[in-house]
Amino acid sequence: NKxxxxxxxxxxxxxxxxxxxxxxxxxxxxxxxxxKDFIAISPLFEGFFGMYIxxxxxxxxxxxxxxxxxxRPGKLNYxxxxxxxxxxxxxxxxxxxxxxxxxxxxxxGGAEYLPATISNQVQLSFADVTFAQPQVDAGKVRLLAVxxxxxLPQLPNVPTFEESGFR
Numbered sequence: 371n372k373x374x375x376x377x378x379x380x381x382x383x384x385x386x387x388x389x390x391x392x393x394x395x396x397x398x399x400x401x402x403x404x405x406k407d408f409i410a411i412s413p414l415f416e417g418f419f420g421m422y423i424x425x426x427x428x429x430x431x432x433x434x435x436x437x438x439x440x441x442r443p444g445k446l447n448y449x450x451x452x453x454x455x456x457x458x459x460x461x462x463x464x465x466x467x468x469x470x471x472x473x474x475x476x477x478x479g480g481a482e483y484l485p486a487t488i489s490n491q492v493q494l495s496f497a498d499v500t501f502a503q504p505q506v507d508a509g510k511v512r513l514l515a516v517x518x519x520x521x522l523p524q525l526p527n528v529p530t531f532e533e534s535g536f537r
Contacts, residue, residue, distance in 0.1 A: 449483030
């Protein structure tokens with residue numbers, strides 16, 4: 371509130387992560403509009419999510435996963451870093467676009483939900499590609515797609531969601 375109520379004199383800056391944006395998006399009556407009440411100066415970094423599944427699932431592509439999950443409505447779980455987080459909203463957006471019905475299992479962060487994917491407590495999770503890559507390299511999770519516009523140079527064999535038919 372201090373930032374939103376400060377004089378717009380260029381001396382007050384807000385350094386924020388996704389929580390400020392998603393927190394307002396989850397409210398019926400947001401206290402402010404991030405697109406109207408603030409002026410973005412510069413992004414600090416750009417990161418991308420990957421969609422990870424337990425490697426025991428009998429699917430190798432995003433389309434195969436969608437078909438597999440559609441045949442099992444409400445029987446598969448997905449893990450996130452908590453209600454209303456960017457991971458939760460990203461996963462929910464994908465599930466809606468794909469027409470999937472899965473059970474949400476909120477955790478307290480990536481340190482909990484990615485291991486839950488590895489142990490098959492949840493079958494799907496979204497995570498930052500740099501965070502989860504060691505688990506992919508070890509064969510503990512399978513990466514099906516990334517959220518970037520083009521394929522990532524470090525993952526040239528992994529398709530984007532858009533390439534896989536999901537904008």
